[in-house]
Amino acid sequence: MHIMEGYLPVGWAVFWWLVALPFMLLGVRSLTRITKANPELKLLLALAGAFTFVLSALKMPSVTGSCAHPTGTGLGAVLFGPLAMSVLGSLVLLFQALLLAHGGLTTLGANAFSMAIAGPIAAYWIYRLTMQLTGKQKIAIFLAAALADLLTYIITSVQLALAFPSPVGGFIASFAKFAGIFAITQIPLAISEGLLTVLVWNWLQSYTPQELELLQLIKREPQSHESI
C-alpha cells in the first residue's frame, strides 16, 4: 500500500506527517507503559512486531493480476491496542523506506497513517464490536485483521485521490481509479491476512495463556484439563 517516495506533493506529505506524529508519540508512551507495568508482555510485543515485519515482506499475487502485501497490524492492535501498533508499524515502514527503497521518507507520514494508525484503530474497534455482538473470538480476530488490512488500502487510495484529483470527475473519479488498483487487489490478501492472524492466535491461545489473561483477552479457565 506504499505511496512511493516523492509521489505526494510537498503540502500533502507534510500534512500526513503532522497527522501521524501525535499518534506515534502517544504510541511510544503506550509502549513504555505496557512494558513497565508488565515486563513479561515484551515477548508478545516482539511477536506482534515480528508478525507485521513478516507479513509486510510477503508480496502476494492477487486475482487482479498485480501483487501487494498484507499488513499484519491487526494482531498487535487486538493484543495491545491501536497506539502500540502505530510505533511497531511505523518502524517496519521506516525499515522498508530506508533499506528497500519501498515507500519513502517523504510519504512515510501518509503510509504510517494508513497502515500503522487507521488500520489498527479499525482492527481494535471491529474486534470489540464483533465480540460484543457475537462473542465469537475467532470470528472477531478474523474480521479485525481482514478489514483493517482492507481499510489500510482504502485510506491509501483516499490519500492519493486527495492529492491527485482527476481533472474530469475530481476526487471521486481519482478515488475509483486508485481503489481499483489497491482495494480490489487487496480483497483476497485481506482474507489471507485474516486466516494467518487466526492461525497465530491459535498458537497464542495454546502457548501464552498467562499473557493473554493479563491482557484480559481470555478469562481464566476454571482449572480444567480437558485439553489433555
Next chain:
Amino acid sequence: MNQSKKGMSNWLLLGGVIILSALPLVVARNAEFAGADDRAAKAVTEVQPGYKPWFQPLMQLPSCEVQTFLFASQAALGAGVLGYLIGLSKGRTERRNHHEDAD
C-alpha cells in the same frame, strides 16, 4: 477445543492461504503481476501527466536481485523471531504442564 481439532483447524487456515495465493496464478494466467505500488505511481502520472516525484529514495537498489535478497531477509528475520518466540512459549507451557502433572 481439544488439541487435535485445533491442529486440524490450523491446517485448514494454512490451506486457505495457500489456495488464495495460488489461485490468482491460475485464474489470471497472463497477467504481469506487477506491484500495486508501481501501478499506483503510473496512475498518478496518468491523472496529472506533468507530475515529477520531487524526492528520490536515499538508497537506490542496484538491481532486482538485491531487492529480492532484502525482501527475503526481511521475511526470514521476521519468521525467525516469530518461530523462536512461539517455540519458547511452547517449551515454557509444556514444562509448566509437566510440573503440574507431577505435583
